[in-house]
Amino acid sequence: MKIKKLSKLNNAFSYSFFDWDKVNQINFNDKDGNLKTRDGAFVKNNIFFAENGNGKSKLVNVFKSLNENKNNIEKHRDRAIDVQEIEVILDDDSEINFSTSWSTDSLKDKFIFFDKHFIDGLVHSTGPNNIDTPQRRQQRGRNIVYLGNFAEYNSEIDRVNTFKDTILEKNNTFSKIELSKIEGLLSVGNITNQTLLSKRGEIEVLKKDGLQTKKDELVKLETGLEKLSQALKDKTKISALGSLLEAQDNFSLKIKTIENTVEKEVEFNPTEFLSFTVAKGVQQTLHKIAHKKDFIKQGMEKITDTTTQCPFCEQKIKESDYLQIIKDYQEIFDETFSREEKNIKILLFKYKLLLESLRDLQTPVQNQIFLDEVKKFVTIDEVLPVLSLSEDQKAIIKAEIILVSSKESKILEKVDGSNIEKIKIIITETTTLVTSYNKIVQKINPKIKQLKDDANNGKLETQKSDAETAIRILKDNIFYVNNKEIFVNYFKAVDQEQENKKIVDNLEKIYRAMKIKIVEEFNTFIIDYFSIIQDFVKEISPSMEILEVAGEGSYNRNNREPALCGFRIEYNGQDCSNSLSEGEKQVIALAFFFAHLKKEVNKDKIIILDDPITSFDTGKRKSTAELIQKEVKDFDQLFIFTCDPLFREYCLKQIEDRNFYYIFKTRGSSSIHYVPKNKETIFTSFEEDFKEIENSQGSNENVVIFGQKLRFCLETKIKEDYFGYSEDKLSNMIEQVAGKGKKKFEKLINNKDQILQIYSYCNTGGLAHYPRDGATSWNELKDKVNQYLSLNL
Amino acid sequence: MTLIELIKDELKEEDKLLLSHLDFSKNDNEIIDSVKLAGLLNFDNNYENQKTK
Numbered sequence: 083m084k085i086k087k088l089s090k091l092n093n094a095f096s097y098s099f100f101d102w103d104k105v106n107q108i109n110f111n112d113k114d115g116n117l118k119t120r121d122g123a124f125v126k127n128n129i130f131f132a133e134n135g136n137g138k139s140k141l142v143n144v145f146k147s148l149n150e151n152k153n154n155i156e157k158h159r160d161r162a163i164d165v166q167e168i169e170v171i172l173d174d175d176s177e178i179n180f181s182t183s184w185s186t187d188s189l190k191d192k193f194i195f196f197d198k199h200f201i202d203g204l205v206h207s208t209g210p211n212n213i214d215t216p217q218r219r220q221q222r223g224r225n226i227v228y229l230g231n232f233a234e235y236n237s238e239i240d241r242v243n244t245f246k247d248t249i250l251e252k253n254n255t256f257s258k259i260e261l262s263k264i265e266g267l268l269s270v271g272n273i274t275n276q277t278l279l280s281k282r283g284e285i286e287v288l289k290k291d292g293l294q295t296k297k298d299e300l301v302k303l304e305t306g307l308e309k310l311s312q313a314l315k316d317k318t319k320i321s322a323l324g325s326l327l328e329a330q331d332n333f334s335l336k337i338k339t340i341e342n343t344v345e346k347e348v349e350f351n352p353t354e355f356l357s358f359t360v361a362k363g364v365q366q367t368l369h370k371i372a373h374k375k376d377f378i379k380q381g382m383e384k385i386t387d388t389t390t391q392c393p394f395c396e397q398k399i400k401e402s403d404y405l406q407i408i409k410d411y412q413e414i415f416d417e418t419f420s421r422e423e424k425n426i427k428i429l430l431f432k433y434k435l436l437l438e439s440l441r442d443l444q445t446p447v448q449n450q451i452f453l454d455e456v457k458k459f460v461t462i463d464e465v466l467p468v469l470s471l472s473e474d475q476k477a478i479i480k481a482e483i484i485l486v487s488s489k490e491s492k493i494l495e496k497v498d499g500s501n502i503e504k505i506k507i508i509i510t511e512t513t514t515l516v517t518s519y520n521k522i523v524q525k526i527n528p529k530i531k532q533l534k535d536d537a538n539n540g541k542l543e544t545q546k547s548d549a550e551t552a553i554r555i556l557k558d559n560i561f562y563v564n565n566k567e568i569f570v571n572y573f574k575a576v577d578q579e580q581e582n583k584k585i586v587d588n589l590e591k592i593y594r595a596m597k598i599k600i601v602e603e604f605n606t607f608i609i610d611y612f613s614i615i616q617d618f619v620k621e622i623s624p625s626m627e628i629l630e631v632a633g634e635g636s637y638n639r640n641n642r643e644p645a646l647c648g649f650r651i652e653y654n655g656q657d658c659s660n661s662l663s664e665g666e667k668q669v670i671a672l673a674f675f676f677a678h679l680k681k682e683v684n685k686d687k688i689i690i691l692d693d694p695i696t697s698f699d700t701g702k703r704k705s706t707a708e709l710i711q712k713e714v715k716d717f718d719q720l721f722i723f724t725c726d727p728l729f730r731e732y733c734l735k736q737i738e739d740r741n742f743y744y745i746f747k748t749r750g751s752s753s754i755h756y757v758p759k760n761k762e763t764i765f766t767s768f769e770e771d772f773k774e775i776e777n778s779q780g781s782n783e784n785v786v787i788f789g790q791k792l793r794f795c796l797e798t799k800i801k802e803d804y805f806g807y808s809e810d811k812l813s814n815m816i817e818q819v820a821g822k823g824k825k826k827f828e829k830l831i832n833n834k835d836q837i838l839q840i841y842s843y844c845n846t847g848g849l850a851h852y853p854r855d856g857a858t859s860w861n862e863l864k865d866k867v868n869q870y871l872s873l874n875l
Numbered sequence: 876m877t878l879i880e881l882i883k884d885e886l887k888e889e890d891k892l893l894l895s896h897l898d899f900s901k902n903d904n905e906i907i908d909s910v911k912l913a914g915l916l917n918f919d920n921n922y923e924n925q926k927t928k
């Protein structure tokens with residue numbers, strides 16, 4: 083792609099108004115007399131000449147703006163409030179426009195520039211002893227990073243690094259969010275994240291089964307600890323603690339008897355002795371003798387089988403009447419009867435005692451007091467049952483006691499209504515209850531003893547400490563079981579965070595590998611690159627006293643700096659980069675630039691050279707023009723800008739397929755003027771215009787244009803044609819003066835005054851480009867132009 | 876050849892796998908989505924259903 087025209091430059095930098103076609107479109111007749119039009123459009127190579135301040139570098143700035151696709155087009159200094167308009171026509175006749183911004187970025191990165199910026203900013207020494215500091219590089223400008231593919235490599239490294247940072251940041255956020263979900267719990271559990279993670283293995287195998295048991299256990303332990311604390315406070319009370327008493331448990335219907343001299347236990351039957359009775363007659367008899375029983379007993383002892391007379395009334399005993407009476411009396415006072423009566427009384431007494439003990443059954447009062455005291459210091463799980471009969475049972479017992487009392491008062495009478503079967507059940511139940519009670523007492527008493535022993539032996543402190551440890555462990559256990567699900571989820575998130583971290587680590591590895599690789603590649607690249615520079619230096623300046631120009635490449639990413647690439651110049655082994663002249667620096671800069679062009683893979687670029695030879699001598703100007711022709715020919719298009727007439731001439735001679743343009747500043751606006759290529763020199767071209775001046779309009783613009791052209795022709799023609807000013811060799815200059823020029827010098831000498839008068843007119847006030855107010859007129863100018871033509875210099 | 880392509884052969888398989896997702900014509904989030912899809916990254920908590928004390 084090429085640029086065909088800058089068809090409009092309106093209010094852009096020093097171009098206040100410039101219309102390409104108005105300035106450069108000229109109709110002419112060809113050799114066959116046909117009317118032709120030429121517009122001076124750009125060709126492959128384009129050379130611009132302008133004196134300083136005419137708009138040469140401003141045109142370069144337009145190209146830079148296109149290259150960067152930036153809107154950095156300054157307005158003309160006299161037209162700050164006016165609109166801007168730039169129109170660029172490409173070789174396919176497409177247009178690129180600028181008003182406030184470029185209409186397309188199709189020319190972005192399309193240009194390669196060589197200008198002061200390239201020299202100052204990109205070409206620098208790596209300094210003596212290979213030590214360079216960021217400050218020094220900063221002073222000199224940016225480093226060369228765009229060489230080869232290194233700009234792309236740099237951005238790849240930056241992307242990997244940025245991507246790594248992005249993941250790291252996301253992972254940190256992820257980690258913080260996950261941690262925030264358990265922070266409350268960590269606070270409740272009074273544990274750190276690290277502690278939690280260290281317990282991961284234990285927590286993951288915890289089961290919820292038995293949680294309630296653990297909670298109960300905790301309550302128990304805490305109660306125990308409380309009691310231990312109390313015990314430690316009240317040691318004296320502990321030593322005063324008593325044992326519990328067992329309850330009476332002898333509720334038996336058994337009685338001891340001696341049978342055949344052998345004592346044995348038999349169970350008596352209350353029904354039997356309650357139903358004990360004698361015949362009705364005996365009872366009546368006993369009733370009759372109730373108060374004279376002893377008397378009758380003594381009398382009865384006197385009656386034998388042969389007794390016929392009553393021992394009391396001494397009357398005859400009628401066998402029929404008294405025999406039964408005697409028999410009854412004998413029965414009453416029979417020894418067996420007496421013994422049995424006595425036995426019944428005993429049984430009644432025992433039975434009554436049993437019944438009364440059942441009735442009066444109660445918990446030993448002392449025991450509960452003791453137990454309450456003990457419980458202050460030790461946990462007693464056992465509960466003493468209440469020793470008492472139910473109301474129903476009590477009623478049964480009471481009724482039975484009344485029955486027994488009744489029997490006691492009427493021992494020979496049968497008493498009915500015994501509830502002996504129920505009484506037996508009550509006895510069994512009560513016995514079971516009391517036995518149970520006593521067993522509990524038997525369990526509690528050793529604990530009391532143990533407590534007392536522990537208090538005496540100083541074991542309570544240890545027990546307290548053990549209890550505290552056990553409580554802590556159990557509490558932790560319950561805490562982790564309760565929150566297991568949350569913690570396990572957190573552990574999974576931690577795993578994920580670690581997996582993510584691995585990716586960050588892998589990216590770091592890739593990043594480091596890239597840094598190592600770019601340094602390797604860079605150093606390999608610049609060895610070759612600088613050998614090309616070295617060759618170019620020799621080509622531009624064979625006489626330059628530089629023995630070595632070698633590349634120094636380093637790539638330190640610690641400070642996220644771009645790659646450093648500079649040159650090392652040694653003379654006799656000593657660094658001499660700091661003592662380089664401006665010309666030498668520029669030689670290296672240009673060599674750099676040509677090396678860069680040589681290395682450039684994409685040849686579809688437009689090359690811009692803005693005064694590449696400002697500090698060069700004649701020889702270097704010529705070799706530069708030759709190199710430009712050689713090194714730029716493969717690129718799409720070339721624009722060279724110079725204010726140097728010699729370099730201009732070299733370019734015009736060396737560079738093929740070129741157009742030449744003159745940039746003037748007229749009425750405060752720069753303008754580009756095409757110089758037809760069939761003219762050998764510019765002034766020849768201008769002289770052709772002078773001859774046609776009568777056909778030109780007498781506008782102020784033409785006054786300025788023709789005024790400048792007149793001055794340029796007068797000065798350049800005399801300098802070059804007479805004195806060989808544009809010759810690069812002294813021999814050529816002498817040849818010019820002594821040969822072709824010699825014949826002309828007479829004309830120069832003879833017309834000296836007129837020549838100086840015309841020159842003075844062109845330089846009036848030092849503003850040859852501007853019409854003088856009032857005094858200058860088109861006719862005045864035409865007169866000077868005609869004078870110049872008539873001199874035929 | 877890009878720098879990444881230049882270092883590719885020197886990397887381990889796991890790094891090559893990661894590298895295969897680094898398409899820098901995409902933005903970071905798009906690349907992250909790609910790496911996430913490959914199961915190499917995860918910033919989402921899939922273990923919700925949590926309860927707080």
